[in-house]
Amino acid sequence: MLRRATNVAPGAIPKSKHTTRMAKVTSRAAGHGFLWLGGLVMVVPFVWMVLNAFKPASEILRKPPTFLPAAPTLANFDRLLTEMHFLQYILNSILVTACITLSVVATSAVLGYVFAKVKFAGRDLIFVAFLATMALPFEVLAIPLLLMARSAGAVDQLWGLVIPFTIDVFAIYICRQYMSAIPDDYLDAGRVDGLGQWGLFRSIVLPMSKPALAAVAILSFLYNWDQLFWPLVLISSDANKTVPLAIVSLSTQFGPIYDLTMAASTLTIVPVLAVFLVFRRHFIQGMMMSGLKG
Amino acid sequence: MSNFGRVRRILGRHGWGPFVFIVLVPALIWIIVLRYLPIAYLASLSVQTGAAGNSAYVGLANYQAAAADAVFRKAVFNTGEYMILLLAIQIPLALLIAVGIDSIKNRTARDTVLTLYFMPLVTSTVASAVVFVFLYHPAYGLFNFILGSVGLPTLAYLQNPTTALPAVALMEGWKTLGFPVIILLAGLQTIPPELYDAAGVDGAGPWHRLRYVTLPLLRPTLILVLVMQGLETLRMFTPVFAMTGTGSRTPGGPVNSTIVWSLDIFFQAFQNNRFGYAAALAMLMFIVVAGAMVLQLSVARRRSM
Known part of the structure; x- marks a missing residue:
């Protein structure tokens, strides 16, 4: 000035x-x-x-x-783990989140490759059909999905928490964008060496896409570790609760018992924060990738 | 068998080799069964009385009931209020922080500050929400202790219908602040520094550089952040549920002052078992999101032409 x-x-x-x-x-x-x-x-x-x-x-x-x-x-933690079965909830959460994250990484890698580097009739149309579901809030899908889960016997089952999230269109989008930037020359060289589609994906595209896959894994883990709406709708028995659901029922059932809720929050937050501080750069890069456009 | 071979040959000629087939067909089935089919199912539920076998077709009666429902109108209004509070305060603040972080030259200092703002983003929303419930405690909370010790009047936060919604919004704003900061920072780094040098030569101060160089070039990033945060706040279920439902309180209270659209869908469907009515509320949310997406796409397309 x-x-x-x-x-x-x-x-x-x-x-x-x-x-x-x-x-x-x-x-x-x-x-x-x-x-x-x-x-x-x-x-x-x-x-x-x-x-x-x-x-x-x-x-x-x-x-x-x-x-x-x-x-x-340490009494709060002790009560949480022994009296409140918190270890069970943590294991449930880890199991569900790990299944979803592994599936999301695998499916978005291979689908990202198909949409980025394989040419076939109708590819763009199919990609748009996937993309169109990206902005769909899960709350919109919850009612029909619960009715479907009832007839599929998925109610109050941990696998019922996994199935609706095994594919993530946003993750496919991130992978496709990243893989599109890989020059075709690499793939041509691979074809000369006699590699098929699987070989090209496995030994050329996949190793070059590690940053995108790391980003997808981190985003998927954070998002699914945090889910409340679907577990709240689907899970009824105590043994199948995930951590967010357990914390919410802790404070709704027993009223505000701050000694336990603070210990539960610490147990939920501190391990993730520790991992974050170690792999800070990957987390930040991953988040930046989610803002990529074009 | 020869028929099968012929189909394979025709498919192969159009690029549909075995690899594409094996990858794409399961994924297509997944997206149809778990995304497209539920929407169609939802639409059909929304014109029925309920989900059970004795459900009857009621036309648009559920939608008419929604329009007349004071609680639903309050929920939509509150959703808008959360959205405005978050977008109008959080995004400009995030822009200032991003510009500030971008101006730090020392790499370690820069990384440290960014990490501080980023930390809440990687934590669980429910866990953060119950921490804020404690911070907001009228008698034993940290916030009132600080207000009291500097001589300001204390507040009831989540217990008072006037302050409850801003209190929930503050926690959501704190929790998600790192996201716009990081995306805007990424956008800032794509602006060539020569432009600032040129503006400096022309005698532009910091405000003019922000107004005439940063903002116009950051516009696509800003729109992206607004759309993504807007979509997030449209959902806004977890913070409201976890912060306002403690003890014997009904989530969304006191007296519906914090209730949101998604929470109303949840109540109607999964507590009152009014599946038809709840489906209409969800369908309306779907229409709003789809409309916003079409609008955003057409604006983006017009700009790129």
């Missing part, structure tokens, strides 16, 4: 270069200061969650609140 002012009024005495630069540096520093402050505020809920997970209920409901736990205890 200062610089512009000097340009607009050529007759005025120009401000010294030094003050302009000083103003610029301080405003940038102030901006960065706010940026850091905001970033730290983002983390406050996690810190508060972890700290309270180690407090007994009597200390959680205290005014004014204590910051660090007075006498850190």
Whole structure:
């Protein structure tokens, strides 16, 4: 702004270069200061969650609140894992999410390849038929899917949680975009070597598409680990609950028991955060890929 | 057998070799059975009284009932309010943060700040929601403790019909902020730095650079982020359900102040067993999404021509 002012009024005495630069540096520093402050505020809920997970209920409901736990205890986790069968829910969630993620990675790799690199009649039409379902909110499908699940015997079954998500059109889209950018020369060279479609996919396209597949795996894991609507509709028995469903029923059945909900949230969030911090670059790159267009 | 061979030859001539066949046919069956068929099923349910064998055709009666239903209208209105709150506050804020992160030169500092904003995005929504329920606790929550210690009046957050919806929206905004930040940051990195240098030579300050260089070039990315976040908030089921349904409270309360479209579908279908009516509500949501997509496609096409 200062610089512009000097340009607009050529007759005025120009401000010294030094003050302009000083103003610029301080405003940038102030901006960065706010940026850091905001970033730290983002983390406050996690810190508060972890700290309270180690407090007994009597200390959680205290005014004014204590910051660090007075006498850190593992009792909340112990109660959660033994009394509340939380380990079972975690295993259910891992099983369901792993099945979906493996299936999504496999199907989107091979379908992405077919739509990107194989030529056949009707390809674009079929691709559009897939893409058209991409923006469909799951809530729209839930009613007919539940009625279908009833007649298929999938109600209250873990496999019933898996089937509606084994193919992910958005993941196919990401893979197709990535694989389209692979030059045809590589595939031509493979054909000269006598590779068929499977060979071309297996030994040329697949190894070159690892970043896209990593992105798809991460996005699929995060999305399905987080699902609540479909488990809520489909699952009725306690033994088949997933983690989000278990946390929700924890607070709906027993009222707000913050000692247990904080411990449950910590158990759900901290492992994922740890994996995220180790593979940060992959996560961020994967998210960026989900914004690719064209 | 010779017939089979002939079909194979004809298919093969059009590129439908065994590989394409084996990959594509199961996927096509999947998408028809689990995506297209349910929509058709939903449409037929929406003109019936229910799902059971004694269900009767009622024409558009379910849709007429929806139009007259005060709770459904409230749910649609609230969905719009969440959407406006999130898009109008979160996206501009995300743009500022992205521009700020983009201006950090030190790589480690840049990565660290980005990670901080990104963290809530990788966490479970339900787990985050119950953490916020605790933060919002009127007596023992952190938020009221902070407000009280700086001498501001405390709030009842989720217990008060006026503040409940913004309180849920705040948690959703916090949880998903990293997504627009990362997409906009990716968009910013595609803008050639020479353009900023040229603008600087012309005497443009930071505001003018943002207004005349960044925003026009970032427009496709901004539209993409708006559409994707808009679709996300249209659903908005999990935060509302997990934050407003604690204890004996009905999710969507107090007095329907936080209820959303998807929650109303859930109640009508899976608690009241009014499958026909709930199907009409879901069908209306489908029509809104399909309409928005057609609109967005036609706008994008017109621009590219």
